[in-house]
Amino acid sequence: MATDPASVLGTAKPAWAGEDVAMLYDMARRFLAEEIEPRYEEFEKAESFDRESWRKAGEHGLLCASVPEEYGGAGGTYAHESAIIEAISHVGVDGFGIALHNSIVAPYILHYGSEEQKRRWLPRMATGELIGAIAMTEPGAGSDLQGVKTRAEKDGNHYRLNGSKTFITNGQLANLIVVVTKTDPEKGAKGTSLIVVETDEVEGFERGRNLDKIGLKSNDTSELFFNDVRVPTANLLGSEEGQGFVQLMQQLPQERLQIGATAVAMAERALALTIDYVKERNAFGQKVIDFQNTQFKLAELKTEATIGRVFYNDCAARHIDGGLDPVTASMAKYWLSDLQGKVVDECLQLFGGYGYMNEYPIARMYRDARVQRIYGGTNEIMKLLIARSL
Ligand SMILES: Cc1cc2nc3c(=O)[nH]c(=O)nc-3n(C[C@H](O)[C@H](O)[C@H](O)COP(=O)(O)OP(=O)(O)OC[C@H]3O[C@@H](n4cnc5c(N)ncnc54)[C@H](O)[C@@H]3O)c2cc1C
Secondary structure, eight states, X not given: OXXXXXXXXXXXXXXXXXXXXXXXXXXXXXXXXXXXXXGHHHHHHHTSXXXXXXXXXXXXXXXXXXXXXXXXXXXXXXXXXXXXXHHHHHHTOTTOTHHHIIIIIHHHHHHHOOHHHHHHHHHHHHHTSSOEEEEOOBTTBSSOXXXXXXXXXXXXXXXXXXXXXXXXXXXXXXXXXXXXXXXXXXXXXXXXXXXXXXXXXXXXXXXXXXXXXXXXXXXXXXXXXXXXXXXXXXXXXXXXXXXHHHHHHHHHHHHHHHHHHHXXXXXXXXXXXXXXXXXXXXXXXXXXXXXXXXXXXXXXXXXHHHHHHHHHHHHHHHHHTTOOOHHXXXXXXXXXXXXXXXXXXXXXXXXXXXXXSTTSHHHHHHHHHGGGXXXXXXXXXXXXXXHTTO
16 A cells, blocks of 8 residues: 555644545545546646646535635635645646635735625636736736736726736636736835736737746746736725735735645655555665664654654644744744755655656656745745744
8 A cells, every 4th residue: 555645654633634624635635636636647748737627626526625615615724724735745746826826816805805806806717717827927927916017907897907027827727817016116115006807808929938947847837928918906905006015915924834844745755655665676686675774764764854744733723823933834834845846856865766756646746745845935035034933
């Protein structure tokens, strides 16, 4: 029997992972293994998922798990989002951009949207009719978001939106995009606003290249162009202009924590796959697991992954209770994604040459893991934020 990534560490179940969360995890894992995993290679080659998969994910309750039922969601909490994110990494379909849709885009609408906006967008995000993206990064502004140049100028009851974005996850498929834009460039951060663009409803919106990445191939990551796009002023998030930066800062802890969820779950899968491999593979007349080096290496990695899992579970508990501070969330993002990189790299080594072959999942995991240290704020930026608390 293959080692199960969900139990490879043997840590205690946290209080937040109650029966309904466990049921959702099992259901998500079954759906992903049966419906997505068999087609994953096809999506990797196409460098994109298809709309059908998103719709099916909606039917199986994987979209907007923490959105209240009155807005079409499942009425759960971050615990439910965590279960889905972990199932995605445990099955190994890491390019499915659900975490961003559920845990980043939907919360902006839920927390800052008007009643009318929530009723208009969230139910369609829950079915997969609308696929979400968040467009912060520009060719000239990544870590330093104050440098955003995209401009929204008021024109009666519309904004005229001009600018370009890059590296946008779900960018080829997304039809609901939260755009970070300047409504008053003179005011710097205080002149920044979030405006929702429903791409099916506007003219002047163009998708650029689906970017050629080293990993997460099946996720469409795109350039986006806004050329005099007319967006109703009713699509502004928040009661007035200029709240964008504060809204971004308030939501970042969850964005960073969910990167930590992926990190821990992928480290668990790497360990499970490697333990099975070294028990099968022979060298010098014995199994690779019989070498003391293999045992010590895996003992170290299992210990560190356990420390990571306990830290993540504690951060998640604090977040669900509303008490995860931005500094601890930054620690989780940086430390857990570094750990993920280390675990996957050292596990790959134990596969020898086979670890370098794409037909072995550990090879893909190695490529997919790398970006976790870059997006969501680079790990250097995380350290800056942590250092400010000293
Ligand atoms: C696959 C992928 C998906 C992404 N998805 C999205 C998305 O959905 N939406 C979105 O808006 N963006 C997305 N991004 C963009 C991502 O968030 C940025 O790439 C990231 O924030 C870094 O910005 P940058 O690439 O401009 O690097 P830069 O800001 O140019 O940084 C270059 C280097 O300088 C370092 N650096 C920068 N400032 C400092 C400092 N003050 N002190 C020390 N070091 C510093 C950085 O750590 C980095 O090592 C994605 C990126 C990738 C690769």
